[in-house]
Amino acid sequence: MDQLIQQFFNWDIMMRAWPMLLRGLGMTLLICAAVIPLGLLGGLLAALASTSARPWLRWPGMALVDLFRALPPLVLLIFVYAGLPFAGIRLSPFAAVTVAFFLNNSAYYGEIFRAGLISVGQGQTDAARSTGLTARQTLIHVVLPQATRNVLPDLISNTVEVVKLTSIASVVSMGELLHAADLARSVTYNASPLTMAAGIYLLMLWPVVRLLSRYQRQIAV
Amino acid sequence: MSDLDRFIDTFLNGAVLARYAPDILRGVWVTVELSVLIVIAGTALGTLLACIRAYRIAPVSFLIVVYADVFRALPPLVLILLAYFGLPNVGVSLSSFAVLFAILCLTLGAFAEEIVWAGITATDRGQWEAARPTGLGFTQTLVHVVLPQAVRMVIPPLTNRAIAITKMTALGTVIGVPDILNQATTAQSFSGNASPLTLAAVAYVVLFLPFVILSRWLESRFAWRKI
Numbered sequence: 551m552d553q554l555i556q557q558f559f560n561w562d563i564m565m566r567a568w569p570m571l572l573r574g575l576g577m578t579l580l581i582c583a584a585v586i587p588l589g590l591l592g593g594l595l596a597a598l599a600s601t602s603a604r605p606w607l608r609w610p611g612m613a614l615v616d617l618f619r620a621l622p623p624l625v626l627l628i629f630v631y632a633g634l635p636f637a638g639i640r641l642s643p644f645a646a647v648t649v650a651f652f653l654n655n656s657a658y659y660g661e662i663f664r665a666g667l668i669s670v671g672q673g674q675t676d677a678a679r680s681t682g683l684t685a686r687q688t689l690i691h692v693v694l695p696q697a698t699r700n701v702l703p704d705l706i707s708n709t710v711e712v713v714k715l716t717s718i719a720s721v722v723s724m725g726e727l728l729h730a731a732d733l734a735r736s737v738t739y740n741a742s743p744l745t746m747a748a749g750i751y752l753l754m755l756w757p758v759v760r761l762l763s764r765y766q767r768q769i770a771v
Numbered sequence: 772m773s774d775l776d777r778f779i780d781t782f783l784n785g786a787v788l789a790r791y792a793p794d795i796l797r798g799v800w801v802t803v804e805l806s807v808l809i810v811i812a813g814t815a816l817g818t819l820l821a822c823i824r825a826y827r828i829a830p831v832s833f834l835i836v837v838y839a840d841v842f843r844a845l846p847p848l849v850l851i852l853l854a855y856f857g858l859p860n861v862g863v864s865l866s867s868f869a870v871l872f873a874i875l876c877l878t879l880g881a882f883a884e885e886i887v888w889a890g891i892t893a894t895d896r897g898q899w900e901a902a903r904p905t906g907l908g909f910t911q912t913l914v915h916v917v918l919p920q921a922v923r924m925v926i927p928p929l930t931n932r933a934i935a936i937t938k939m940t941a942l943g944t945v946i947g948v949p950d951i952l953n954q955a956t957t958a959q960s961f962s963g964n965a966s967p968l969t970l971a972a973v974a975y976v977v978l979f980l981p982f983v984i985l986s987r988w989l990e991s992r993f994a995w996r997k998i
Contacts, residue, residue: 557860558853616987619934620979621972622941625952629968632956636781636965665990710844711935717846721945728849741857748849755844763840766889 567734574730593659618657666697791958798954806937817883842881890921
């Protein structure tokens with residue numbers, strides 16, 4: 551028991567690792583600030599393409615979404631970070647993470663937005679168009695607000711997944727939270743910094759997870 | 772050499788592909804084995820916990836909720852590193868394969884519990900009320916009446932989640948599980964050529980694309996969002 555506490559909950563080591571982890575947390579938040587808006591934007595475009603009436607837009611849209619949903623994000627990241635340099639395209643870890651996450655997140659957000667767009671009845675579009683709104687105005691002022699509201703829990707739940715996913719950036723030596731914690735672990739030969747990182751993730755994401763569960767139950771009842 | 776030739780030489784080099792295809796194939800086997808084990812064990816665990824929660828024994832339900840919340844909020848890679856590097860120092864030595872299986876199984880179990888539980892609560896109360904007076908006990912009603920309907924309802928989100936989590940077997944690379952990605956990165960550094968990575972990407976797409984398409988079909992068929 552004592553050994554367990556020494557190994558996982560060593561207070562001294564946690565205190566020493568704290569400044570490192572704090573810097574890592576900053577980087578994690580920076581990555582999130584870059585990849586969440588980009589993913590939402592890409593997802594919206596992917597959803598519009600894959601629900602389009604034009605087959606030349608719909609089929610490639612759906613194919614790309616399915617392709618990037620089938621590829622593990624880590625494979626994508628390593629391909630971008632370690633594969634592309636062979637073709638003379640050398641990206642910094644941050645750029646590689648942004649590109650790989652953009653492709654992966656756009657596919658997932660895209661599927662959610664697509665479900666949202668489909669959930670808004672055709673009657674809404676017909677009614678809006680008959681009042682004289684253009685197709686673009688109908689989309690922005692009538693369809694999108696309803697679509698977004700209908701799939702809001704899914705959007706939030708996917709955003710939790712994105713935040714969790716930023717931890718794989720540690721594999722390409724991006725100095726985010728998990729990388730900082732793992733570095734501290736290898737220096738101190740003690741797992742406490744990792745416990746601490748887990749604690750920080752938990753503190754950030756548990757409230758959201760709880761909120762989602764409660765929200766889902768309300769819909770179910 | 773033209774640009775196209777150079778591109779093919781770098782990403783689709785026939786000689787390199789032929790040389791390392793057997794390694795990648797061995798990786799495919801590891802990934803498939805892990806995925807099947809994780810999906811079976813994870814969904815079984817989640818379903819079992821959701822059923823236990825149906826008995827509404829407060830302290831037990833509380834523990835299940837805490838478990839499900841923690842494993843849904845924590846990135847699996849954090850847990851994988853924590854288990855792989857932390858446990859040996861307290862006398863528990865697990866292989867990298869076992870660590871990866873255990874963590875992903877627990878992660879899928881947490882999500883599956885929440886999803887199946889949502890299905891159980893979404894099942895009409897009338898089903899309980901009709902089944903009990905026919906002489907079925909609580910457990911019999913749960914297993915024979917409610918659970919089949921709940922599971923049918925939640926198959927699409929469960930499939931999506933199972934795909935997302937089995938894809939995370941690629942994280943095993945970090946702790947040295949000889950899966951597809953691990954074989955590919957090793958081959959890439961030996962050959963100094965990106966073709967093994969291309970092959971790995973193709974292998975993942977071949978493995979997972981059918982399931983992604985299946986989940987799309989399930990979603991349109993069961994139309995979970997209409998509930």
